[in-house]
Amino acid sequence: MSKEPIRSIKGTQDILPDQSSRWQTLESTIRNTMHTYDYFEIRTPAFENTSLFLHSVGEESDIVSKEMYTWIDQGGENLTLKPELTAPVTRAFIQNNLGGLNPINKLYYIDSLFRRERPQKGRYRQFHQFGVEVFGSEFPEIDVEVISLAMSIFNTLELEGLTLELNSIGSEDCRNNFRTAIKEYLKPNFDKLSETSQKRFKRNPLRILDTKSLEEKTLLKDGPQISDYWTSDDKDHFNEVCELLDKINIKFELSPNLVRGLDYYTRTTFEVTSNLLGAQNAICGGGRYDGLVEQLGGKPTPGIGFAAGMERLLLVNQKSDETIKSQIYVIGLGDSARSLIINIALELRQNNIRTSFDLLRRSIKSQMRDANKLGAKYVIIIGEEELTKNIATIKNLSNGDQEQIPLDSILSHIKSLPLK
Ligand code: ATP
Ligand code: MG
Numbered sequence: 001m002s003k004e005p006i007r008s009i010k011g012t013q014d015i016l017p018d019q020s021s022r023w024q025t026l027e028s029t030i031r032n033t034m035h036t037y038d039y040f041e042i043r044t045p046a047f048e049n050t051s052l053f054l055h056s057v058g059e060e061s062d063i064v065s066k067e068m069y070t071w072i073d074q075g076g077e078n079l080t081l082k083p084e085l086t087a088p089v090t091r092a093f094i095q096n097n098l099g100g101l102n103p104i105n106k107l108y109y110i111d112s113l114f115r116r117e118r119p120q121k122g123r124y125r126q127f128h129q130f131g132v133e134v135f136g137s138e139f140p141e142i143d144v145e146v147i148s149l150a151m152s153i154f155n156t157l158e159l160e161g162l163t164l165e166l167n168s169i170g171s172e173d174c175r176n177n178f179r180t181a182i183k184e185y186l187k188p189n190f191d192k193l194s195e196t197s198q199k200r201f202k203r204n205p206l207r208i209l210d211t212k213s214l215e216e217k218t219l220l221k222d223g224p225q226i227s228d229y230w231t232s233d234d235k236d237h238f239n240e241v242c243e244l245l246d247k248i249n250i251k252f253e254l255s256p257n258l259v260r261g262l263d264y265y266t267r268t269t270f271e272v273t274s275n276l277l278g279a280q281n282a283i284c285g286g287g288r289y290d291g292l293v294e295q296l297g298g299k300p301t302p303g304i305g306f307a308a309g310m311e312r313l314l315l316v317n318q319k320s321d322e323t324i325k326s327q328i329y330v331i332g333l334g335d336s337a338r339s340l341i342i343n344i345a346l347e348l349r350q351n352n353i354r355t356s357f358d359l360l361r362r363s364i365k366s367q368m369r370d371a372n373k374l375g376a377k378y379v380i381i382i383g384e385e386e387l388t389k390n391i392a393t394i395k396n397l398s399n400g401d402q403e404q405i406p407l408d409s410i411l412s413h414i415k416s417l418p419l420k
Contacts, residue, residue, distance in 0.1 A: 043111070150308060340387075386404075
């Protein structure tokens with residue numbers, strides 16, 4: 001009786017060897033840029049106490065209200081697979097007293113996240129983000145550094161068709177006043193609002209600005225604007241962010257309704273979208289969260305960060321990746337050649353030369369075919385004649401040239417060849 005093979009979970013993906021080099025290139029681009037900006041990596045656990053997300057991301061957010069993988073473990077603890085990184089990184093920042101060690105902490109991550117969403121192109125249940133969280137500075141310079149860091153990575157990846165949208169949702173005072181005003185304005189139209197917006201009206205009116213409905217968007221256009229409620233400090237901060245972005249030639253569009261989905265944001269919010277993606281067009285979102293550290297029990301500390309979706313970046317990254325090719329393939333036949341071949345391969349590998357040999361005890365002809373398939377530049381042949389004469393034949397697979405050299409000079413000879 002044949003068994004049904006077990007399949008992966010819906011919304012998760014295997015990254016197979018033909019794709020993993022694209023991931024590696026993306027990851028090394030991210031790391032290189034992070035390091036030139038002097039950001040340091042932080043890694044946090046895959047799961048946390050559920051309360052961490054309830055107290056930061058907010059119960060009304062999509063993430064907390066419907067997307068978290070949450071369970072009670074055998075010890076009765078309420079746990080959640082991380083659906084985002086700002087809360088875990090902030091928890092780690094507080095718990096490890098990073099603020100006491102350094103007045104400013106510039107952290108970055110590359111990580112896997114989990115959200116129970118409806119899987120579709122660009123939307124998965126396990127996906128990857130890279131991002132940064134910076135703690136300690138309230139000044140516009142850091143807003144601009146964080147935005148320019150994200151844009152610099154997208155530029156290095158040669159992504160096209162991107163738009164940077166920018167807004168400020170002000171400080172707490174501003175948002176309190178705006179909340180009252182928008183409720184006042186929408187009250188007469190409450191019955192016409194969508195179910196989602198009605199819920200938000202009661203629990204988190206700011207998020208109504210996030211609506212996808214055209215009718216509601218038109219209604220909002222004539223209503224109160226957040227910018228009318230900015231304090232003078234909010235206004236100065238935002239103007240300075242815009243001026244500095246202009247000075248370093250980063251193009252942006254003002255997007256007065258950009259509030260982002262999570263509760264913890266304050267002042268600067270931004271999003272980067274791509275016109276190459278359909279409905280799932282956001283590749284990066286971020287902003288300031290000056291109240292979050294305190295909200296999670298730490299000393300009041302301003303913070304700002306962003307997170308970018310790596311699957312979506314790879315979808316918009318049209319640049320094809322050069323596949324990595326083998327350099328040397330060692331060919332031989334029979335018991336007497338076998339240990340010699342293993343030795344030669346070992347020595348070359350120890351010298352950082354990519355080397356393969358046959359693991360299926362195939363004929364010389366099949367081994368040659370395998371070498372071509374792997375894209376090897378040279379083959380080293382240890383045949384009967386070579387064994388008796390203590391030599392090796394080196395063949396250049398691109399032009400067919402071959403020469404014989406003493407066995408003990410293989411390494412120095414190979415090193416003298418152009419291998420790339
Ligand atoms: P969306 O509006 O697309 O649901 P979001 O506001 O939930 O995005 P964030 O929480 O800001 O997204 O996450 C930052 C980035 O992570 C997004 O801009 C997107 O590129 C990516 N992302 C979010 N959810 C997913 C997912 N389920 N699968 C793949 N990428 C995702
Ligand atoms: Mg979402």
